Amino acid sequence: VEFLEKQGDVLKIELCQSELWHAFHTLGTEMIITKTGRRMFPAVRIRISGLKKTARYKVSMDFIPVDKNKYRYVYHSSRWMVSGVGDSIKQNQTYEHPESPMTGEYMTSQVISFEKIKLTNHEKPSTGQISLLSMQKFQPRIMIQEKGSSCTSDSQITVTFPQTSFIAVTAYQNQEITRLKIARNPFAKGFREAGKCSS
Amino acid sequence: VEFLEKQGDVLKIELCQSELWHAFHTLGTEMIITKTGRRMFPAVRIRISGLKKTARYKVSMDFIPVDKNKYRYVYHSSRWMVSGVGDSIKQNQTYEHPESPMTGEYMTSQVISFEKIKLTNHEKPSTGQISLLSMQKFQPRIMIQEKGSSCTSDSQITVTFPQTSFIAVTAYQNQEITRLKIARNPFAKGFREAGKCSS
DNA sequence: ATGTTTCCACCTAGGTGAAAACTT
């Protein structure tokens, strides 16, 4: 395949912090969306190997609806239930990685992080933001497209990691999710984990 | 010239905040260099027009010695005096703009800022840093090179703004410079300008 | 003496969840 550095090579795309993602996914990941836009935590980070060193690739991300449902969280049973039929997401929204296009050499030499993307419920998302719908389930999707090559279908690769799917919310529903966010996100420290005394 | 969008166009490169630069230049600009690297203030920021929209340009900056002198600041006369012959700067140091290469369209649509560059006196500058020599005078130089074009000499343009020259120091010498840095750099506020009371 | 290094208080900039206020 022309995507690869040489015949016989294997294109490998790996999700970073997969234990962290797994911990959230087990509880049912929620991502806050706000009018001004909110980062994802965890952020989608990937490692790639097997690209052509000198080729240039466009790297982008979008979000596909996992199903047509709208959900609500039932507190007493601590479960998400289907509450109706969801709305349609605003189409053709793509977040291009700030450093895109990148050379294959650069891309394979370091982690590619989508930490700067912001999720919003604003109808008109500004640059760097993606508009989603509250109480619906989404799956991040990463696209890697070789630039300057002929527009054949094999010059683009699309990857999804199922454990990165989440329900968009305007406020956290599951308190376990809140706890995990506070425990793992350095920016979220409303309460200090133990004693703030001494020292 | 192939550098331009179309025959008859004028390539225009303008220094931003030229009043600010002028204020510093009048006093004799000093830039701190440290082992860990220090940003420039003011930062070099430019506006460009007249580039080919779809062409891609490599944008970089380096520093050329203004003269062969080493200077010292004489406090009682508030003047810089030549104190001897300077050393030779480490050669072939170039800072490539983080967003380089950029398309002509992108470059002409916004200010191109070199605010993230760091100046150091470390012998082995790390990425994003430029190693300079204390008590010597330097002139920032900007290079814009069209990529993918034939390697003819007219595909590169080099610009210098004389008012951006400075003396590299490990500590400020002229107190007027210190005062101006504090007054204009939002990060430098050792003392509040007026009353910190009320409210 | 003169120049350099280290450490630090003080700032900007901006990412968090909590809680209250608001909407429907």
Next chain:
DNA sequence: AAGTTTTCACCTAGGTGGAAACAT
């Protein structure tokens, strides 16, 4: 009742000059 918006205290991250310690 259920979901959204606003505001805010608290945090990370990192850019400043000052002052003291250090080097030569």
